[in-house]
Amino acid sequence: MASMRELKPESLYAVVDMGSNGIRFSISNLEAPTTRIMPTVFQDRAGISLYDAQFTTAGGLRGPIAAEVIEDVIIRLLRFKTTCEDFEVPAENIYVLATEATRTAPNSKEFIDTIKRRTGWDVRMLSKADEGRIGALGVASSFATVQGLVMDLGGGSTQLTWMVAKDGHVTTSPRGSISFPYGAAALTRRLQEARNKGSKAEKELIAEMKENFRNAYIDLEVPESLEKAATQQGGFDLYLSGGGFRGWGYLLMSQSSLNPYPVPIINGFEAKPVDFQDTFSIMQTASNSADQRIFRVSKRRASQVPAVALLVNVLTESLPVIRSVRFCQGGVREGFIFDMLEPEIRKQDPLLVATVPYARSSADAIYDLLQSSLPGSSSPMHSKHVPQSFSPSLLHAISNLLFVHASVPRETRPAAGLYSTTTGILASANSLAHRDRAIIALVLSERWPGDLAPAEEHFQKRLSQFVTADEAWWSQYLGRVASLIGDVYPAGRVAARSRICFSTKWEQTFKKKHGTTDCLCLQVKFHEETRQTITKEALLDTASIIEKCGKMKNWVKAEDRIRGEERRAGDYGVSIQVELHS
Template sequence: MHDLKAESLHAVVDMGSNGIRFSISNLAEPTARIMPTVFQDRAGISLYDAQFSTADGERGPISTTVIDQVISRLLRFKSTCEDFEVLEENIHILATEATRTAPNSKEFLDIIKQRTGWDVRLLSKAEEGRIGALGVASSFAGVQGLVMDLGGGSTQLTWMIARDGDVTTSPRGSVSFPYGAAALTRRLQDARSKGKRAEDDLITEMKDNFRNAYQSLDVPEDLEQAAQTQGGFDLYLSGGGFRGWGYLLMSRSRLTPYPIPIINGFEAVPIDFQDTATVMRTAAESEEKKIFRVSKRRTSQVPAVALLVRVLTESLPTIRSVRFCQGGVREGFLFDGLRTEIRRQDPLIVATIPYAMTSADIIYGLLRSSLPQTLSPIHSRYVPHAFSPSLLHAVSNLLFIHASVPRETRPAAGLYSTTTGVLASANSIAHKDRAIIALILSERWPGDLAPVEESFQHRLRQFVSPEEAWWSQYLGRVASLVGDVYPAGRVAPGISRIRFATTWEQVYKKKQGTTDSLCLKFTLNEDSRQTVTKEALLDRVAQIEKCGKMKNWIKAEDRIRADERHARDYGVSIEVELA
């Protein structure tokens, strides 16, 4: 906290329909791209429900009681901003649908100004849609597909291509509908009270509106062609209503319990996303069994969200994947103010930069050279595409972060680093990247895991593909050897103690016949032989070779996905040569 600079702190109040969110973010470089949050709070004040509190159910003004509650929380946040020394010009109060459409909207905003001294920026429909879409863009390294934001009073639909810091959406912006989670709950209840015909009319209205909206968005031809080639659009979802649906899906995951309890980056296949009956049954069960991050209020809105999901399924083009994100108005507003060169940065690398040693780039080169760059000659095995340069840079940045942790807990610290550790608050990281990095770092430090930690490691291995699980084990053990050679993580200029080179070879194994073997050639620099000897590294070399033994391969019977259950065990025979 003592390193925070006042000019880099930005406070945002998001006065939404279902609640009011308060946050202070640090936009200092080099981590501005991931907009680290240094304070956050939420007031469960529904400005939408506040307008339907009368006995007749008709819309009315926000009551004096609710306004006083809002003022009280704003004044409390004002005190917090003073504690953090946030500059007045960096405090932003944003209001959306519920405030915009309130009968006493102007009076409400005037009272806030009088009692807090703050002006409220009332976002138009178009602004709310644009900023909400930017919140989605902030949540991933890149976005290409359809984007929806489900708030309490409204929902927005647009398309987006976010690449290299440039964000392009429909020239029309986002199409807004009065189908927010709270608003649609009320309309659905009213329709059902009138009978099936009224409910059918509501569904027909929604389908027509979404179909017409999609046609009006002028989806680029290349985006539609990409969707046809790939088997459908990627659908990106934000907003509290969709996040609640995502957590319900997470609780129904085939991998139980789901190992990464972070909604941003959670991905669902359409068949699960569209299984409204199962999700609604899960929500009903939550009355007796608490479901992580699903409140009673979100549970009460599940029937309406289920209706929306059903309508989307029947109205939009084919969807191939559904991706949930944390980013909303707050994140979109901050992301909108970042320079293009910052927005184009890879969030995975940015999130790990603060932990990098001065020689992280050299360490990256070593890890990279330990991975084969070609296909194996017999089984065409290769390093999975997930082991991208950005992921390897991130691993290199994190390789020494747990050096100060007690020796016996280092493997566990690495294992949990991406879920409850140093990267837990970095919202823009894909779940697969979190899993792979955790698996690598758990192998990076020698030692045992406790049974509960072994169980978590096993679930992470089930979460990724067998290939990704095995190569994570291999790279983690190579990283352990690198750590022994460079215990401080620093490489003197112009002096390299070791070099790696890899080649594929064909060997005969009794149980496998002729198969692929990866030869890792490890060369010690002549000048370093006095400080680093072969004998000192034999344990690490043995551990690398052990992961190539068939008994340590990733077992096919451990897979949870139906399409993987009949796959063969995966692994690669390893031979390490010391020169």
């Protein structure tokens, strides 16, 4: 990523998102080649609820935004204006966006006029339709592809639509997003009022919500192709964005069976219905516990979790079958910037874009070596094969990163690789799936010889438990193959004539304790011109380390797995034989 001294002012875009629950400030760098992931070079948040500011009068009646609240907003805007000056953001690249809380405030015009007079900035008021469309684009910016239902939960309202985002093109319902008055703050207020009246009023609220969501699903005109895909895969994927949903997502993280959850990033976090079947009682416990602190769940968000839990429960009962819930970081800010990008930029794979700044000039040749070290077919006896998650995109990303930690002190390289995707160089890349982060980290921790400290070993184990057993084992194997590549190409430069090449074949071996089993033979062939400088003896130690991951005692053990669906699979691994042909 570009350093502060390398930032080009004309590539910087500042956005103020004046939402219902808070005001967010950000400066993004849209310079190539990382334009697609919209790197954030500055971000801040003011905990000013423009929604709550309108309900401060006795009796809970809505009123204008108070003068002291407006003054607080102005102070934060002026502070951000100074920040924009420090970053040299061009005036024409600064946008102040206002959503529902400002749009519907009784003194909306006075509020935005005051902002203009005091800051010189015009406020772009988003219509209900624009807010839904831009929020949906924020979801599209968060993943390489999107296919399913999309919801954005703000403070005053929530929007529902469907989306197919692929190859740079984003398609949503011709109706746009359907809006409901069930924002986190608004629904918290309504739920409390209903409970004060008794169980009948709460049931009536739930019945109202269910009817509205069922009618909305019909009105959205979900295409037959999307419904057919949902039927084939066991249900819709539901993509959730907005502060209220993100708070709920962090709460689900805290309740994960893999505790502590290893990826402290909300974007890409995925939950299955079984994970939140009892969410209502869990969230109520969290919101009622003054002593319990949950990562990234503020007291304000904690007070809203019963309402968010109710919303999710109603959704799962009202909409067609939901197979997974996926959380997004992208919202109005990200969607607004994503809307500026050309389709050719949008279609780029975020994983490749995030890693390309770290690629050596021979990254493609390194990719070819990694690819050729993996078998192209399943083993004959037990049908063991490379997981589908080891896609060309993932392998290219790993190739880009294989030498990024070469300048790190030798003893800390494995740890640097292990943390690279969560708190290291890829931590700020928001558009990556958690599974990709885990696999890359596991590969890079094996890529460099050396030991991990006990705390880092624990983190490595949790990442290994997060992915499937076969993903964990193949990550170990690929990382050790990468180490051998590093021995042959210490600078990561591959000449026109490669020093080595790989090939693989499946064989069957017999062991007294285990009988006949599959064995993957990795053949390493030396080019004739390099046999004098790269010898078999120089690679024997690394070859032995690769073979060790194939020893049954080093297989991924079933008893170490967390997820129930993996316990039934038993130990996983593949016997390995490395042949060095000089």
